[in-house]
Amino acid sequence: MRLIIAEKPSLARAIAEALPGALRREDGALVAGDTTVTWCLGHLLEQAPPDAYDPAFKQWRLDHLPILPDRWKHTPRPKARGQLTVIRRLLKGAQEVVHAGDPDREGQLLVQEVIEHLGWKGPVSRLLVNDLNRPAVQRSLARLEDNARYQPLYRAAESRARADWLYGINLTRAWTLTGRQAGHDGVLSVGRVQTPVLGLVVRRDNEIRDFKPRPFFVLWADLTVTHGMLRAWWVPGETHPLDDQGRLLSREPAAALAERLPGAEGRLTALESRDRRQAAPLPYSLSALQVDAARRFGLSAKVTLDVCQRLYERHKLITYPRSDCRYLPEEHLAGARATLQGACQADDTLRGWFEGADFSRRSKAWNDKQVGAHHALAPTGKPADLARLDKTEADIFRMITRNVVAQFYPPLVTREVKAEFSILDNLFRARGQEVLAAGWKPLFTTRDEAPPLPPLTEGEACRVADVGVEDRETRPPEPFTDASLIKAMMNIARYVEDAAVRRTLREHDGLGTEATRAGIIETLVERGYLVRRGKALRATRIGSALIASLPEAVGQPERTALWEQRLGAIAEAGDDPAPFLAALIEDLHGLLSAADAGRLSLALRDARGEAPPPPTRARSSNAKSSRGKSSNSKVSRPRRGTARGKATKH
Template identity: 40%
Template sequence: MRLFIAEKPSLAQAIAHGLGHMSKRNGYIECGNDIVTWCFGHILQQYDPEDYDKNLHAWRLEDLPIIPEHWKNKVSSSAKEQYEVIKSLVAKADCIVNAGDPDREGQLLVDEVLNQLGVLNQKPIQRILLNALDEKSVKTALADIRDNRDFVGLRNSALARQRADWLIGMNLTRMYTIRSQKAGYTGTISVGRVQTPTTALVVRRELEIRNFKPKDYYLLQVDWAHPNGVISTTWKPQEQAEGQDEEGRLIKRDPAEQLAEEIRQETGVVESVEQKKGQSQPKLPYSLSSLQIDAGKIYGYSPQEVLDTQQSLYEKKLTTYPRSDCDYLPTNQLADVPLVLKSLRALTDDLAQMVENADPALRSRAWNDKKISAHHAIIPTTITPEWDRLNEREQNLYTLVAKAYLAQFYPPQTFLSTKIQIRCAGESFHVSGKVILDDGWKQLYHGSLEEKEGDDHPETKLPAVKQGDAVSCQESRIQTRTTKPPARYNASTLLKAMKEIGKYVKDASLKATLKDCSGIGTEATRAGIIETIQKRGFVSVTRQKNLIPTEKGYLLLRILSDSITYPDITARWEQSLDAISRKEMRLQDFFQEQSRFVQQLLEEAKSCEIPPPKDVVRCPKCSSPMMRRWTTKNGKKSYFWGCSKYPECKTTLPDRNGKPVFEELGKYRPKKKQSKTDAGSFHYKKPTE
């Protein structure tokens, strides 16, 4: 019997349809001699510290660092029944097929279950890679099942990332939570390799805005008379000219006024005319991040809304795998082009016209097998949607995906760009123009919301001139401009920054690595990370949907080491993870490296100064910060306030609606056992990325 273990039920259902002869059972599907079962994402969880040692339930500085000698997993409480189903089927199987999603996490998700069951190296195990759930894609994948051993490096890289994140999160979260609570803060200071640099992006941007000092600068614009028309130019001061700031902006008005007066008396000459034909290649099909960025810009959808909607379209078999980090297509997908175009033609009138104008024989740069890893760009499948049954968000995102796919069958946009330089009174005046020769793929977006949100420069026609032509000043004007601070992040622009995180590294030599690994986080986790830093109180959302730091967010950047607030750590990890996936680095060596790194970060954390919060509650006896703690009596939780210098100072106060009651000083004293921990009172939550 051959057993397929899918990552989720929808994937299992698609595989079963591809195999045929389906007969549903409790927790699995029989398909002749094949059986298909499923997980619910990660049905195994890593041990928490207290699972290794019950004494670690209390958070104490003296217990750090916590570094497991033997890593262990436990079955999620919500998946125990399904785990037992998988366990019984694995025992009977002659061959097992890992049907996790086609990426690093998908490989680990199924392999870790097989390892937990003790069969990972005991039975024949194969691997199926599915990028879409339509019947044709499934049958193609079933005909190309691989040996699971080919993906050991991929699994180990996911395992290395998972465990290293655990070390960072568990140790630093405890360290900074304990220390910050002693300074008077409440709650958990969660630290993570991805969430912390992401929070830092928002904090640093806000600090830029707060510290920004607007400056006026001036532009001298001159209209020159020529027999063929007016040439509108802008003065470009020489590099060494007086009155400029460090970025070459003119911050003194006098030089512009003097030059404006001078050129009225002189004749100018066309010093150079440069014309070039250019092309704008069709935009690539979407990865998840690029789709989230465009959908946020065009429709205001949050990254999580886009991911959820794409997951829905994927499960309806209308688009391909939604968590793709790739924006290229394999050449074997060319065989499906006629069927996909036929499907799109049957939808809206707009899409039908776009298909009509497409040329299926064209081959854009998107068709590149060398750019494909575990999955390819998000594109429509060959199945025609029942349009009226899709909600508005599904229709909008499907249309975005369809247009990006159709763009691959349109020619490049071609244009003629012209640069004119005029010389007068020893100074240079410049203008650039652009004339569209052929719209090409850009015609797909004419009059659409996408075009309005685009970044293209408008078409600017210039009169025909040649080098040496004489011109005279017709009009000059000095415009006053004011520098503007950078814009605040919203969910979409923050996601873009995460994807382009190489721009924000401290060590410039790591920029290339972060570009190659497509930023911090994964396509599947970035939206969740942005929501996590909101839920954990590091950032809040304004009415305009901008993200701004909270006091807790500012604190995070102030007390944490640059080693964890900058994304450089991810770049260094990716270099190691890539080596692990190629089997050029051992897991053990990577863990030893990370263990040393965690110990270094903990040492730095011990010496950092933590300022008290603005609303700190001071102990009425010793003036140390007080902490809100909790205890249980008869199964009910009750709160009180205790001095952070316990046991040196044992002052306590009752709690009323989250505030201490000073009038009843000392009335409530919990048993000594209840106040054993230095950490104060908080729910323990396992940190994620």
């Protein structure tokens, strides 16, 4: 008997329906011929809690930290025992096992850890399914691979799970216990991704809070030229009071010039014209889709992910959604017309886009070198009756399909014009944009980015028809939204100050993964560290206090982004995970020694807007010594846990 273990029931059903032979259902499985398909329910196993290693760890104590498992253990999730029993029974009668987890790091982990936990020693093949429609699943079943090829991916996922456990368990216990000493009754959760994300929001909120607006002034002049009129803006010289962005800080020079300008004549001294060809945006990765859906429809990242999962699993209208790739396999190009025709035929908007496509074109989106375990989001070709979808599902499906259809449209061609005028020995600039060929742009928007300038000739005369001085103010940065926070997580190198680290991270950009970013934001909201105010995501008082009390590096993105780089090296280059975990454990010792109840108390007071306590009178050295011994505001040196070398063997 061949046993296929899928990641979830929907995938198991799609696989079973693609198998030859009559299909029958058994307890926890589907059977077709000599093949049985069973499933996990997401993660059936989880990292064992600390007290599974030592019953004393059930009580949270500072002198237990750091807790370092000698030999890693798993425990069944509460609702998973029944399905684990089914898989154990089926394994006893199997001659071959097929791993059918999702085609990503977590998918590799959650099925393989079950296979290993249940002690299977026989051969294991790997089935990768990106599309749940029957023809696509049948093609995948014909291309089974040796699961050994994906061992680096499994080791990376396993290392990530162990590192998250070490980091989260130890730091959460340390800060929760020092929080109690500081008067906070509740768990203070610290995580290797969630805390840097919280740190991004806290720092942005602090920038907004501390922002001091500064006035600046701009002068514009409406100019009559040979073939029409345009608006130009004065460029103050270096002799005027300017800030570091060239903005005028005093109104007087602008006002004085404005009085002289009406009716003044000048000349166009420099004219630059450049035609620009812009290809269509690439098909979506999950994060890119979440950013656009948040901007266009105000959807949270989690709502967009949930909608994509329904379109993939329930409706079978799109390919695997939890993808970080924006490219498509070259073999899909030949069938793209038929696929898109099926996706677009039942919707007026999509059908109009499809009919305007030129399928003789080939964009850079079709590139096998850019495709890894999964490709960009795309329609499957199943006929889509959008009337049977809810509005949000239809909106997201249109976006995904549009970005693929757009690959068969010509480029957007624009002419960008920059003009410089000399008037009363002062420099004025104007710029405009003209659309020469709309190309793919009407699929996305009909709005022009900038109005075109009238036809211009270098050296022609101009005359000032109107003039104005505008009083403006510098503005604080915008608070994060779901869209901008997801984008920040995708492009985390932009938020790194160290130039060397920033250069390194450009190749391994990303805080969290496509599959986890939405969940991270929701977790921070659920734990009371972030709150939504309209579209804005703002840090709560306790969220701000937590970041203020932690070592600065814990709330910064560098550490976890570099983790992802090292995990990528394990997954892609087969690096040994032991040095990664050893470095983490060494790091933990230093971080734990920084847990300070006094610092946390001050952070909590500051977040509540309370004044700091008045200074106390000096006491005798004996009294100070006695107080220091009892306060235990610093984490004690670790008494428990194994040697570092042992913790990194697994």
